[in-house]
Amino acid sequence: MAESLLSIENLRTYFYTEAGVARAVDGVSFHIDAGETVGLVGESGSGKSVTALSLLRLIVPPGRIEPDSRMVFEGRDLLRLSDEDMRRVRGNRIAMIFQEPMTALNPVFTVGDQIAEVSRVHERASRKAAWKRAVEMLELVGIPAPEDRAKEYPHQLSGGMRQRVVIAMALMMRPALVIADEPTTALDVTIQAQILDLLKDLQQRFGTSILLITHDMGVVAETASRVMVMYGGEIVEEAPVGRIFAAPHHPYTEGLLGAMPRVGEERERLRTIPGTVPPPTNWPSGCRFHDRCPYSWDRTEREHPPLYEVETGHFSRCHLAEEPQRRSQPHEPMVALT
Amino acid sequence: MTASVVTGAPRTESREPKTPLLSVRNLTKHYERKAGLFGGSKGVVRAVDGVSFDVFPGETLGLVGESGCGKTTTGRAILRLIEPTSGDIVFDGQDVLRLDAAPLRRLRRKMQIIFQDPFSSLNPRMTIGAIVREGITIHRLAEGAEADRRVKQLLQEVGLRPEYANRYPHEFSGGQRQRVGIARALSVQPNFIVCDEPVSALDVSVQAQVINLLQDLQRDRGLSYLFIAHDLSVVEHIADRVAVMYLGHIVELANARDLYREPLMPYTQALLSAVPVPEPVGKRERIVLQGDVPSPANPPSGCVFHPRCHHPKKDAACAKIIPPLEEKAPGHFVACIKQPPTSVTWEAQRSNGATNQPERYIPRAAIGRNLA
Numbered sequence: 001m002a003e004s005l006l007s008i009e010n011l012r013t014y015f016y017t018e019a020g021v022a023r024a025v026d027g028v029s030f031h032i033d034a035g036e037t038v039g040l041v042g043e044s045g046s047g048k049s050v051t052a053l054s055l056l057r058l059i060v061p062p063g064r065i066e067p068d069s070r071m072v073f074e075g076r077d078l079l080r081l082s083d084e085d086m087r088r089v090r091g092n093r094i095a096m097i098f099q100e101p102m103t104a105l106n107p108v109f110t111v112g113d114q115i116a117e118v119s120r121v122h123e124r125a126s127r128k129a130a131w132k133r134a135v136e137m138l139e140l141v142g143i144p145a146p147e148d149r150a151k152e153y154p155h156q157l158s159g160g161m162r163q164r165v166v167i168a169m170a171l172m173m174r175p176a177l178v179i180a181d182e183p184t185t186a187l188d189v190t191i192q193a194q195i196l197d198l199l200k201d202l203q204q205r206f207g208t209s210i211l212l213i214t215h216d217m218g219v220v221a222e223t224a225s226r227v228m229v230m231y232g233g234e235i236v237e238e239a240p241v242g243r244i245f246a247a248p249h250h251p252y253t254e255g256l257l258g259a260m261p262r263v264g265e266e267r268e269r270l271r272t273i274p275g276t277v278p279p280p281t282n283w284p285s286g287c288r289f290h291d292r293c294p295y296s297w298d299r300t301e302r303e304h305p306p307l308y309e310v311e312t313g314h315f316s317r318c319h320l321a322e323e324p325q326r327r328s329q330p331h332e333p334m335v336a337l338t
Numbered sequence: 339m340t341a342s343v344v345t346g347a348p349r350t351e352s353r354e355p356k357t358p359l360l361s362v363r364n365l366t367k368h369y370e371r372k373a374g375l376f377g378g379s380k381g382v383v384r385a386v387d388g389v390s391f392d393v394f395p396g397e398t399l400g401l402v403g404e405s406g407c408g409k410t411t412t413g414r415a416i417l418r419l420i421e422p423t424s425g426d427i428v429f430d431g432q433d434v435l436r437l438d439a440a441p442l443r444r445l446r447r448k449m450q451i452i453f454q455d456p457f458s459s460l461n462p463r464m465t466i467g468a469i470v471r472e473g474i475t476i477h478r479l480a481e482g483a484e485a486d487r488r489v490k491q492l493l494q495e496v497g498l499r500p501e502y503a504n505r506y507p508h509e510f511s512g513g514q515r516q517r518v519g520i521a522r523a524l525s526v527q528p529n530f531i532v533c534d535e536p537v538s539a540l541d542v543s544v545q546a547q548v549i550n551l552l553q554d555l556q557r558d559r560g561l562s563y564l565f566i567a568h569d570l571s572v573v574e575h576i577a578d579r580v581a582v583m584y585l586g587h588i589v590e591l592a593n594a595r596d597l598y599r600e601p602l603m604p605y606t607q608a609l610l611s612a613v614p615v616p617e618p619v620g621k622r623e624r625i626v627l628q629g630d631v632p633s634p635a636n637p638p639s640g641c642v643f644h645p646r647c648h649h650p651k652k653d654a655a656c657a658k659i660i661p662p663l664e665e666k667a668p669g670h671f672v673a674c675i676k677q678p679p680t681s682v683t684w685e686a687q688r689s690n691g692a693t694n695q696p697e698r699y700i701p702r703a704a705i706g707r708n709l710a
Contacts, residue, residue: 158630159405197624215541218613255543259545261571270575
């Protein structure tokens with residue numbers, strides 16, 4: 001098997017706060033192959049965004065990436081790079097697209113200048129050459145009249161156009177990996193469809209790998225080939241996209257899918273997951289989902305589950321893998337009873 | 339120009355014999371754009387431009403559309419949190435737009451609102467109990483120990499522990515705060531609530547809890563909701579009827595089931611086809627609209643959707659004739675002169691440059707895969 005573009009082993013990112021140690025990312029391992037789109041799904045507080053920021057080494061005190069974490073990208077351990085080398089990786093080999101394009105763009109520079117800056121910094125391109133490249137990129141991401149648009153400021157563009165500008169900036173250096181953190185969450189649904197199509201199209205053209213971070217299972221279903229579900233700072237399930245929807249194994253994944261209303265489906269009531277995501281300073285013992293789980297039993301309270309391989313390429317951090325008969329005996333979750 | 343505008347509201351009496359609790363007719367809200375501090379008018383922004391609908395007792399009417407379509411302005415204008423420019427609003431037999439301050443305050447006891455952002459809509463200096471109690475005191479519904487008892491009962495009803503009454507909003511999660519907002523709305527015993535994107539800021543699992551709560555409360559208290567949202571799957575789940583807004587106009591209004599199974603307005607079709615479906619089975623066809631929504635300061639002539647429309651029979655008449663919101667099937671109202679039947683005659687269309695006869699058009703991509 002070829003070596004992965006990115007492989008992460010036991011990533012732990014902790015925040016040392018007055019309220020205690022927040023174990024936001026707590027032993028995450030995964031890999032991304034060249035040209036692959038991997039979805040990272042989870043709710044607020046699950047650790048998905050901190051995972052992304054850790055990949056770019058953008059964690060600042062009181063946060064810290066714990067020393068035994070490993071992040072190997074294109075054969076190099078990112079955690080051993082000098083700050084200078086890491087800066088060359090950022091924006092050049094790994095780029096990031098943020099949720100809110102207005103905050104990712106500088107309001108006092110034209111969008112053309114901001115895109116051109118990427119090429120000036122990373123390629124030491126001349127002012128003129130960089131500007132020309134910026135206009136080309138704007139055209140590539142489907143912005144009409146790119147020469148004129150390049151001279152405009154972010155506030156003069158619509159939300160969808162701004163997100164295209166951010167994508168143009170991210171792809172300027174033809175990075176091997178793009179981390180897209182909720183890239184369409186701030187956009188309307190018809191604009192979201194345009195942006196997702198654009199990302200897919202650009203990925204096919206350049207063979208870029210994408211780590212797509214989202215809370216929206218629908219976006220993942222239409223974009224990713226593999227999905228990882230995060231809960232409590234850990235990956236609790238990982239599977240090819242078809243399997244996660246057809247046969248979710250982890251009760252949390254099952255709960256998330258059951259809680260979503262879907263167009264064209266008539267249901268009297270939505271299934272809910274009682275309670276809320278626990279605080280990262282105080283993850284529950286054993287399985288971190290046990291108090292909200294309808295199948296929990298004494299073992300889940302005591303014993304932290306490993307990632308079991310439940311079928312080829314499908315992993316689940318749930319003891320049901322060893323005691324599947326318990327799935328037929330759901331009960332009221334513990335939090336619902338308190 | 340043959341411009342016909344619907345003046346009455348879509349009638350649904352045939353299947354809804356009840357009298358509406360709320361009737362909105364030709365509601366408009368125009369904002370004047372000023373050129374500089376002392377400059378003259380630069381024209382008007384037509385945020386809401388002639389909207390009519392009814393809400394019946396015990397019903398949920400969904401109001402969907404993308405940012406800037408006027409759905410939030412419509413919701414607030416009904417409560418007169420924004421003063422409408424013109425139109426008629428009748429609530430429970432009362433002419434809302436002609437009420438003075440005192441009767442308006444009394445009326446607001448009956449009409450409440452739940453806001454989108456549970457972080458900015460609760461006063462951080464007030465305890466949860468004080469927030470819920472405020473309306474009870476203002477409307478003199480109870481005082482002293484009786485008011486305390488009611489607050490505790492309300493907190494319990496929305497799924498919060500009564501002892502939380504002494505805590506402050508920052509101590510709660512988004513979902514819990516939204517429950518506080520719901521308890522506050524319920525405290526004055528309304529029979530109508532405008533829910534303005536009440537679950538958009540919440541995580542999926544919490545969203546489901548709040549939706550179920552809103553449905554339980556509706557059943558137990560016989561509430562009517564105007565449920566404003568941009569998430570079409572949430573609206574389909576909770577609404578009995580759905581109105582779709584685009585650039586200040588209602589462009590389609592129907593039973594939820596009919597609207598999602600047989601969307602007739604090309605804009606609704608595009609909207610439905612854009613919703614990502616959590617079922618990765620093969621490739622889905624999708625109607626991808628070109629460009630962005632035009633500015634309401636300078637809306638397109640004729641049908642406001644015509645520049646982005648994908649109806650194969652679209653022609654010059656669409657840019658000239660304002661399409662009336664008319665009944666195409668029982669209880670199913672659509673503003674499109676190219677979807678038959680239409681009251682805009684072929685002669686009228688031809689004299690406005692029409693070249694294509696109307697023809698029924700529902701692309702496969704418009705219907706969610708689950709329905710196909």
